[in-house]
Amino acid sequence: xxxxxxxxxxxxxxxxxxxxxxxxxxxxxxxxxxxxxxxxxxxxxxxxxxxxxxxxxxxxxxxxxxxxxxxxxxxxxxxxxxxxxxxxxxxxxxxxxxxxxxxxxxxxxxxxxxxxxxxxxxxxxxxxxxxxxxxxxxxxxxxxxxxxxxxxxxxxxxxxxxxxxxxxxxxxxxxxxxxxxxxxxxxxxxxxxxxxxxxxxxxxxxxxxxxxxxxxxxxxxxxxxxxxxxxxxxxxxxxxxxxxxxxxxxxxxxxxxxxxxxxxxxxxxxxxxxxxxxxxxxxxxxxxxxxxxxxxxxxxxxxxxxxxxxxxxxxxxxxxxxxxxxxxxxxxxxxxxxxxxxxxxxxxxxxxxxxxxxxxxxxxxxxxxxxxxxxxxxxxxxxxxxxxxxxxxxxxxxxxxxxxxxxxxxxxxxxxxxxxxxxxxxxxxxxxxxxxxxxxxxxxxxxxxxxxxxxxxxxxxxxxxxxxxxxxxxxxxxxxxxxxxxxxxxxxxxxxxxxxxxxxxxxxxxxxxxxxxxxxxxxxxxxxxxxxxxxxxxxxxxxxxxxxxxxxxxxxxxxxxxxxxxxxxxxxxxxxxxxxxxxxxxxxxxxxxxxxxxxxxxxxxxxxxxxxxxxxxxxxxxxxxxxxxxxxxxxxxxxxxxxxxxxxxxxxxxxxxxxxxxxxxxxxxxxxxxxxxxxxxxxxxxxxxxxxxxxxxxxxxxxxxxxxxxxxxxxxxxxxxxxxxxxxxxxxxxxxxxxxxxxxxxxxxxxxxxxxxxxxxxxxxxxxxxxxxxxxxxxxxxxxxxxxxxxxxxxxxxxxxxxxxxxxxxxxxxxxxxxxxxxxxxxxxxxxxxxxxxxxxxxxxxxxxxxxxxxxxxxxxxxxxxxxxxxxxxxxxxxxxxxxxxxxxxxxxxxxxxxxxxxxxxxxxxxxxxxxxxxxxxxxxxxxxxxxxxxxxxxxxxxxxxxx
Numbered sequence: 001x002x003x004x005x006x007x008x009x010x011x012x013x014x015x016x017x018x019x020x021x022x023x024x025x026x027x028x029x030x031x032x033x034x035x036x037x038x039x040x041x042x043x044x045x046x047x048x049x050x051x052x053x054x055x056x057x058x059x060x061x062x063x064x065x066x067x068x069x070x071x072x073x074x075x076x077x078x079x080x081x082x083x084x085x086x087x088x089x090x091x092x093x094x095x096x097x098x099x100x101x102x103x104x105x106x107x108x109x110x111x112x113x114x115x116x117x118x119x120x121x122x123x124x125x126x127x128x129x130x131x132x133x134x135x136x137x138x139x140x141x142x143x144x145x146x147x148x149x150x151x152x153x154x155x156x157x158x159x160x161x162x163x164x165x166x167x168x169x170x171x172x173x174x175x176x177x178x179x180x181x182x183x184x185x186x187x188x189x190x191x192x193x194x195x196x197x198x199x200x201x202x203x204x205x206x207x208x209x210x211x212x213x214x215x216x217x218x219x220x221x222x223x224x225x226x227x228x229x230x231x232x233x234x235x236x237x238x239x240x241x242x243x244x245x246x247x248x249x250x251x252x253x254x255x256x257x258x259x260x261x262x263x264x265x266x267x268x269x270x271x272x273x274x275x276x277x278x279x280x281x282x283x284x285x286x287x288x289x290x291x292x293x294x295x296x297x298x299x300x301x302x303x304x305x306x307x308x309x310x311x312x313x314x315x316x317x318x319x320x321x322x323x324x325x326x327x328x329x330x331x332x333x334x335x336x337x338x339x340x341x342x343x344x345x346x347x348x349x350x351x352x353x354x355x356x357x358x359x360x361x362x363x364x365x366x367x368x369x370x371x372x373x374x375x376x377x378x379x380x381x382x383x384x385x386x387x388x389x390x391x392x393x394x395x396x397x398x399x400x401x402x403x404x405x406x407x408x409x410x411x412x413x414x415x416x417x418x419x420x421x422x423x424x425x426x427x428x429x430x431x432x433x434x435x436x437x438x439x440x441x442x443x444x445x446x447x448x449x450x451x452x453x454x455x456x457x458x459x460x461x462x463x464x465x466x467x468x469x470x471x472x473x474x475x476x477x478x479x480x481x482x483x484x485x486x487x488x489x490x491x492x493x494x495x496x497x498x499x500x501x502x503x504x505x506x507x508x509x510x511x512x513x514x515x516x517x518x519x520x521x522x523x524x525x526x527x528x529x530x531x532x533x534x535x536x537x538x539x540x541x542x543x544x545x546x547x548x549x550x551x552x553x554x555x556x557x558x559x560x561x562x563x564x565x566x567x568x569x570x571x572x573x574x575x576x577x578x579x580x581x582x583x584x585x586x587x588x589x590x591x592x593x594x595x596x597x598x599x600x601x602x603x604x605x606x607x608x609x610x611x612x613x614x615x616x617x618x619x620x621x622x623x624x625x626x627x628x629x630x631x632x633x634x635x636x637x638x639x640x641x642x643x644x645x646x647x648x649x650x651x652x653x654x655x656x657x658x659x660x661x662x663x664x665x666x667x668x669x670x671x672x673x674x675x676x677x678x679x680x681x682x683x684x685x686x687x688x689x690x691x692x693x694x695x696x697x698x699x700x701x702x703x704x705x706x707x708x709x710x711x712x713x714x715x716x717x718x719x720x721x722x723x724x725x726x727x728x729x730x731x732x733x734x735x736x737x738x739x740x741x742x743x744x745x746x747x748x749x750x751x752x753x754x755x756x757x758x759x760x761x762x763x764x765x766x767x768x769x770x771x772x773x774x775x776x777x778x779x780x781x782x783x784x785x786x787x788x789x790x791x792x793x794x795x796x797x798x799x800x801x802x803x804x805x806x807x808x809x810x811x812x813x814x815x816x817x818x819x820x821x822x823x824x825x826x827x828x829x830x831x832x833x834x835x836x837x838x839x840x841x842x843x844x845x846x847x848x849x850x851x852x853x854x855x856x857x858x859x860x861x862x863x864x865x866x867x868x869x870x871x872x873x874x875x876x877x878x879x880x881x882x883x884x885x886x887x888x889x890x891x892x893x894x895x896x897x898x899x900x901x902x903x904x905x906x907x908x909x910x911x912x913x914x915x916x917x918x919x920x921x922x923x924x925x926x927x928x929x930x931x932x933x934x935x936x937x938x939x940x941x942x943x944x945x946x947x948x
Contacts, residue, residue, distance in 0.1 A: 036062070038221045041115035041135070042079065043067040044122045048142075048206060049079035052121040055214040057086055061221075065113035067091045069125065073381055073395075075403075079121075089113065095125060102128035110134070117220055119213060120174065129176050137220050141174045142213060144205050146186055148235035151179040156197050156205065158238040161264030163256070167191050167200060169209050171216045173227055178237065182227035184216050194286050196266035202519070242269055249273045249282070251302065251310035255325030259287040262331065270337065274303040275312060275349065283343075284320065284334030291330070297322075298350060314350055319471055319507060321346035341392040342430075343423035345473070348448075359433040368439065369432050371411035376428060379403060387429040391422070414439055418520065447658045449474055452495040458559055458784040460549040467498045468671065469654035471511035472664025478503040483671075485647060488556040488792040488829040489782055497647050500672035505639070505680040508668040512610040512637035513686050515665030521637065530581030533632060536660040537574040540567065543656065547621060547649055552783040554648045555620055556792040556829065557746060559784050565746075566649075569913065570625035573929070576913040577629035584633070584934050591944070600945040605938040607635035608713060609688035612681035614674070614702070615650075616694045617643035617794050618749035618851075624650050626917075627691045630933035632666070636689070639668045641678055645795045647671035674698060683709040689937060693717040693751070696877075696922045715926025715936045717751065717918050719849045720879030723872035724754035724908065725894060728762040728862065730884035734906070736770040739855070742882065742908040744778070744833050748853030749794055752880035754908065755849055757857050758868050764859045768837055771855065772818050775833050780823060792829040793852065799829045802852040809836055809845035820854070841871055849877070865890060873899045879919035882908045901927075 040061045042053045045068045056063055066083035070092045080090045093106050110131055118132060118139035132139040145155035147170040152158075159167045168188030175181040189204045219225035241247075247265045249258065249272065262285040265271035270281040297316025302323060303309050313322040320334040336346045344352060361369060376385045380394040391404070405417045415438045425434040451463040467474040481499040486492065500508075515521045540547060548562035557566055586603030593599050611631045615623035620642055631638050642650035647669075654669040670677050678698075681687055682705035689712055692702050696718040706714045724742050726735050742754035759767050783791030793799045799822065806820035819832030833853040839846050845856055860868040872881065881900035885891050895903040901919035904910060911917055916930035926936050 038062065038137075038217065039064045039114055039116045040217060041065045041067060041110070041113060041118050042083075043118055043120045043127060043131075045069050045077045045079050045124060046122050047078050048122040048209065049077075050082040051206075051210045052119060052142075052213045053079060053082055053086070053088070055210050056119065056217060059214050059218065061217060063088045064115050065089045065091060065110070067093065067110065070094050093125075096131065097126060097128045102130045107131065107134075117217060119217060121213060127174075129174075132174050139174055140171050140184055140213075140216050140220070141181070142209055143170045143172060143179050144201070144209075146170060146188055147172060147179060147183060148230045148232070150236055150238050152238040152240060154238060154241035156200060157241040157264045158236075159264070160191070160195065160197060160200065161241075161260050163260045164191055167195075167204070169205055169212070171212055172230075180230060182229055184219070184225050184227070185212060187212055194263070196263040196283075196285075198267045241265075244269045244272070247271045248305040249308075250305040251308040251323075252306070252326050254327040255289070255329030255331050256287055258323065258325050259285050259331045262333065275300060275336075279339050280349070281337035282333045282335075282346075283337065284346075286319075286332040286334075288322070288330045288332050290328070315347060317347075317507070319347075319511065321349065337423070341390050341423075341426035343420065343426075347473075359436050361432075361436060365436050365439065368412045368435070372408060372432055372435060373428075375404065375407040375411060376431075378407075385428055387427070389428045391426045391428070391431065393426075408435060412439065447474075447655060449655055454494070454553070456549045456553060456784060457782065458549060458552075458786075460545050462546050462550050462553070464495065464550055464648050465651040465655050466495050466648070467651075468500050468504055468508075469651060469658075469667070469669040470504065470508045471668070472658060474651075474655075477501060477672075478507070483644065485554060485645065486795065487553050488794055488796075489553075489784075490827055491796075491829065494553060494648070497651075497671050499644075500641075500670035500677050502676065502680050504670055504672070505677055505684065508639045508670055509610055509681075509684050509686050511665035512639055512668055513665075515663055516607070516609055516637040518663070518665070520663045521635075521666050524635075525582075526584075526635070527582040529633060529635065530578040532660055532662055533574050533578035533581065533629070536657055536662070537571045537578065539656040539660055540571045540574070540653075543652070544568070544571070547652060549784070550648050550652055551621055552791070555617060555646045556783055556794055557619075558788050558791045560786055561746060562783075566619055566622050569911075570622050573622075573625040573629045573913045577633035577934075580630075580931065580934060581633045584931065584938075586940065589942075594946060597946045597948055600947070602943050602945075604941045604943065605634070605934070606941055608937060608939055609636060610686055611636045611638045611689040611691060611937060612678075612684070612687045613638050613640045614678050614681065614690065614692045614694065615640070615642055616751075617646040618746060618751070620646040621649040621653065623693050624653060626928040626933070627693075628653075628667070629913075630928075631689075631691070631937045632662075634934055634937040636937055637666045637668075639670060639681060639687070641670050641672065641674075641681060644671065644673050678702065679705060682706050682712075685710045687712060689713045689715075691715050691926075691928075691936065693928075695719055696924075699924055713936075713939075715918070715928075716924030717926070717928060718879075718922060718924035719851075719877055720751055720753070720919065720923050721755040721847065721849050721875045721877040722752055722880040722882070722900065723756045723758060723875075723898065724882040725758045725860075725868055725872060725884070725898075726760065726763070726767065727883070727885040727887070727890065728760040729886045730763075731886065731906070732763060732767065732770070735884040736767065736774055738882075738884070738906075738908045739767075740771060740774050743855040744775070744790065744853045745909050747790060747793060747831075748833070749798075749851055750909070751851075752902065752909065752911075753849075753851070754880075754882060755856060755877075756846060756872070756875075757855060758860050758872065759857055760862055761859050762862050764837075764857070768817065768835075768857060771857075772835060775818055775835060775855075778833060780830055780832065790833065790853065793831050794829075796829060798852070799831055802831055802850060802854070805845065805848075805850050805852070805854065806834055809839075809843065812843045812845070814839045814843055814845055814856075841874060847875070865893065869894060869897045873897075875899075876922040877919070878921040879923035880904070 038061050066088050068077045068079040083090045117137045118135045120141040146168045150158045166188050170186045171184045173181045247269045262271040262282050266283050272281045297313040300312045302312040311324045320332050322330050333346050337343050401419050401422050415435045425431045449465050453463050455461045477498040479501045482496040483499045484493045485497050544567045547567045551562040551566045552559045589601040591601040613627040650669050657667045682702045699716040699718040706712045778789040780790045781788040814836045815838040818835040820834035823830035835855045837857040839858050878899040880902045881898040882904040883894040891905045916927040916932035918927040
C-alpha cells in the first residue's frame, strides 16, 4: 500500500506495463473520488537518473517510461537496470533528433506512453522541444548550478574553478535556449574550503538533487510549481570542460587560484602537470597559504601550461606534495594519478617505479586468481589478460570499478575493496596481489615501515616501528627530532624514536578531522566498525608474543604479566567494544503531545569528533586500548600520545590498526613530550575530547587548557592513595597474598595500588610477619625470564623518586621493615620492594602516592569500623578501595561508605573490560571500560518529531 498524499479510500490499479506482460497491482489512496496517479516519463541516465526514478516510484507516481542511452559494451545504463527491476518500460534511443528535427519514429514511441510530465535527470542527449512540449503538465530539468550563473554542461567545474562562495542546483522548465527556461526551484550550499567536483556532487548535488526532483513533481501535481523567469544579470555561459588538454595547470597564478583549478577538475577531467617528465594528474587539494612550516623535502620543478613552472616539494609535508603559487602561497596535493593509471599517495612519487613485494600464491589462492581473471575478461571483453594488463587502458571506465569490486566480492568472499584501492592497483598483477593480501587479512598494499629489529632474550624477534604515525603512514617528525628510548633492564638504548612537535600535532589533527568528516569512516556502518575492531584484536592475538616482548623491553613489565594483562586485557577490550558498535544507541522518550498533533521524542548517541588520548607509562598498551576501544567504537577519530618513555607498543599498535583496515587518519600516534604534544592537543580547537590517564597535577593543567581553548570534553583518570582495610575476621592467608599483590602488582606501577593498608591490631603482627615472608619469596630480575616476579622500575627518574620517597618515610619516623633500596650488583633500574609499618595518617608516605612497590601498613583499633572508614576517607583521592572480612554486612557497610570509584571485597586488582573504571575527588572524573566509557566519547542529541 502506497500512502499517496494522505488519501483515505483504497482502490486497485492494474499495472500492465511489465515488460514480461505480467499483471502487477498497486494500491493507491484517494480522498473522495477515484484518482489516477500522475504519469511521469524519466529521461536521463546514470545513478542520478536511476535514483530519481526510485524516488518518484516511492512517492507513488506512475512512471510510464524510462528513456535512456543504448547499452555500452553489452551493459545497460543504471536507469535502464532500475526501470526493468520496477517493471517500467525502457527505451534506448541513440539519438532523438537529426539536424535539429525530431526523429518521427522516436517521437511516436515517446508519445505512446502518455506521459503527463517529463523529468529530465542527468541528460547527455539533445531532447527536442517537441518532446518537452508534448507533456501536458510540462517538462522539468535538473541543472547543477544556481541559474543563471554557469549555464552549460560543466557547471560544477566552473563553480569551483571560479572560487564561488556558494554552489547548488536549479530545477527549471526547459525552453529552446541553453539552460534559460523559467526556474521552478533552487537549492544552495556553502562551498567548503576543500570541496572538489566529486566531493561537492556526492555531498550535496546528488542526494539533495534527488529529493528536490521528487518535490518538484509534487508541486506540479498540486498546481503550486512556479515559473520564475531567469534574470539576465549575472548570467554566464561557460565552456564545456571535458577534454583533458584543457585541464593542464598554468603555474603562473596565485595559490588560491591554483587550488580552485585543481579541485574544480577533481576527478574529471583531472588537472595535470608534468613532473620528472611524466604527466601527473593531481587530486585532493588544500590551500595552505603562507610557507607551510620549515623548508625541506625533495624539491623538484613542475611544468605546466604555456611553459609555466613552479616548485614542488616531496616529503616536506606528511599529507602530500607541496606546490607554490606565484604569490608565494602553497597548495597541498594528496594524490597523483600516473600515466599508467595508478593512483598513488603524492608523497610516494619518488618511489613510484619501485617494485612491490612479490606475492607467492598458494594452490587455493591460484583458484581465486583464475576467477578474478574471468571477471577482468568479462569487463574488458577480451580473453587476453596478462600480468601487465591495465584495467583502464584496457577500456574500463569509472562505472566499471563498481562492477569489478562487486564481482570480485562474489567470486572471492572476504575481498571487499574500495574504489580508491582499484585506482591504486590498475595492473592485473597488482590487483591480484591486492586481493590476495585482503584474503590473508592484510590491508591492501603493504604498509611502508622502517623497523628496528631486535632478537630478545626470550627468543622472540621483535620488529618495532619508531616513527610518528600520521594519516596512515609512518613518517619522521617535521622538525627531525628523535629521542632515545631506554631498556630499564639494561639501561641501554633500544632505539631512537621520532619526537613530535606542534607541526606534527597540526598534521595529525588535520588528518583525523578529514577522516571523521570523510565518507569512508564517517559513513561507515556501526557493524563494519565492529569488524575492524575485531580484526585488530585478532591481529594483536597473532602478534601477542611480540607485543608482550616489546612491552617488557620498553617498560620493564614482567613478560608473563605483559602477555596476560598488558596484551591480553587489551585484546579483550577491543573485542568487547567491537561487540558494542551496533548495540549502543539512544532511546525513545514519552513526552507530552502538542494536541491535536502527536509527538515522538528520541535521542541519538553521536561521536564527538577528533579525540586526543594521552596515556601513561605503567601500562602503555593497555591504557591505549582502554581509550581507543570506546573512542573508535563510537565512531571518533583519534590522536594518541603515548608516554615519552614507553612509545613502542603504541607504534606497533598503529601498524596493526593499519593492517586491520582502519582508514587513514582514524588512528594517529605521536610520541613526544607532554609539555609539547599533550599541551598542543589539549589546546587545539579541532580536538573535541581529551582522555587522559596520569598524575593529578598534570590532569589539572590539561583541564585548564581544555577549558581555556574550546571547552572540550575531558575525562581524567588520575592519582590514587587507595585504602585496603583488613579486618581480623578475614581469611588471613588470602588477605596476605592479595595485600602483596595490591601493592607490588606490576612493580607497584599501578594506579589502583593499595597505597594504605589498614590492619586491625589483633592481627597486625601476624599479618606483618606473613607479608614480609611472602615478599621475600619474590624473584626480582630480568622481566623476560619466566621465573621473574618483579622487573625493573620504568625509568631512572622514577627510581630516584622512589628512593627519595622511602628516605622521607624513614626521616618522618615510619619503620622500614624490608627493602626500599636499589638492588646492588647488577645493571638496571631494580628496586627492592619495601614494607613500612608504624605509619600514622599525617606522614608523607600515608598521604602521597608512591606509584611503586611500597607497602604502607597502618594499624587500627579492634572493632573501630567507623573510625577506619573515616581514616580511609581522609584523602583527596578516591580511585579504589578494598576490604577483607568474612562478615558480609561489615563488607557492604565499608563499600557503601568508602570514597572510591571501585571497591573490592575479599579480592583486589580484579578489573574487567565490562566493569566501569575511574574515580572522583582528585582521582579525576569520567570512566574507562564498560558501557560508561562509550558515554565519554559520545554526545547525546535529542530529536522531537511532530505528526498528525
